[in-house]
Every structure is written in structure tokens, then in C-alpha cells.
Amino acid sequence: MGTSILSGLFAVVPASVLLAVSFFILLALRKSEEKNIKTFGYVVVTLLWLSAVLVFAAGVYSLATGRGCCMENMRHYKKQQMMRSGHPEFMWPGAGKTMPGCGKGMHYNKSIPAENVTQ
Secondary structure, three states, rough: HHHHHHHHHHHHHHHHHHHHHHHHHHHHHOOOOHHHHHHHHHHHHHHHHHHHHHHHHHHHHHHHHOOOHHHHHHHHHHHHHHHHHOHHOOOOOOOOOOOOOOOOOOOOOOOHHHHOOOO
């Protein structure tokens, strides 16, 4: 099972927690008599329901497409940025060194200028 499938299935947990909290808020509102507190409580419950729907929708999206919503895409984007910037973790051995038998201008990694190359 991939992580995207598990994240889609685990989206049920935070959605149900949000709905449970909203239930207890509604239960407390029934005993309240002040109109301002009731109005505030209904606004909070509405926001909790919207959050639960968004979390549940993200889980359904993750299950339907087979890929995660946010974290996988962010990891992929960060890896691409590091590869483009020439981060040492993503460079092959010998990157940036002068190729054997070539002049000072020929390098394995074209992004490193010739004056910054150490031999």
C-alpha cells in the first residue's frame, strides 16, 4: 500500500474529530441562553464542518488519483529545486571536476564556472 492510499484513508480520522468537536459545541449551545454566544457557536460549528469537508475531500482526491495532495508534491518540488541548483546530494561523483584530457573549460557539470573548479 502506498503512502497516498494510507493518507487518503487516514483523512477520515481528522474529519471525524472535527465533527465530534462540532457536536459537543452544538450540545453546549443548546444549554446556552445568550444570543451572542449562540451566534458565535454556530459560526465556529460552520467553520468546523467546512474544515471536515475539506479534509475529507482531500482524502477522496488522494484515493482517486493515487497521489498525495500536498506533501508528496512539495517533496518533489524541493528535490527539483535542489537538482537545478547543483546541490551536492544530487550530483554524480566527479561533478564539477575537469574531464581528463580536456582543457580547463570542459566540465562534467556545465553549471559550475571554470574559475570555481578545484582539481
